[in-house]
Amino acid sequence: MPIAIVCRGVRFDEGFRADIVVDNKVIIELKSVERITNAHKKQLPTYLKLTGMKLGYLLNFGEDMMKRGIARTVNGLPE
Numbered sequence: 001m002p003i004a005i006v007c008r009g010v011r012f013d014e015g016f017r018a019d020i021v022v023d024n025k026v027i028i029e030l031k032s033v034e035r036i037t038n039a040h041k042k043q044l045p046t047y048l049k050l051t052g053m054k055l056g057y058l059l060n061f062g063e064d065m066m067k068r069g070i071a072r073t074v075n076g077l078p079e
Contacts, residue, residue, distance in 0.1 A: 003015055003016055021053075026056065027048060027056040029044050029058045031058065031062065036058065043058075055073075
């Protein structure tokens with residue numbers, strides 16, 4: 001799904017493409033890699049900040065057990 005963003009007053013009609021967006025509230029990023037890298041982990045928080053959404057999930061189908069391939073990310077919660 002193409003996501004439009006505004007950065008420094010410039011609008012990009014397709015700032016990035018989200019794999020799945022649920023009810024304009026949750027971004028789901030899909031991967032199928034042997035190991036999740038730091039680059040993969042940084043994608044989702046960036047997407048959440050750009051959209052203003054609060055919740056995202058990274059699902060890696062390359063893990064031997066799916067429960068090991070699920071990572072939850074939140075944006076903007078007080079620490």
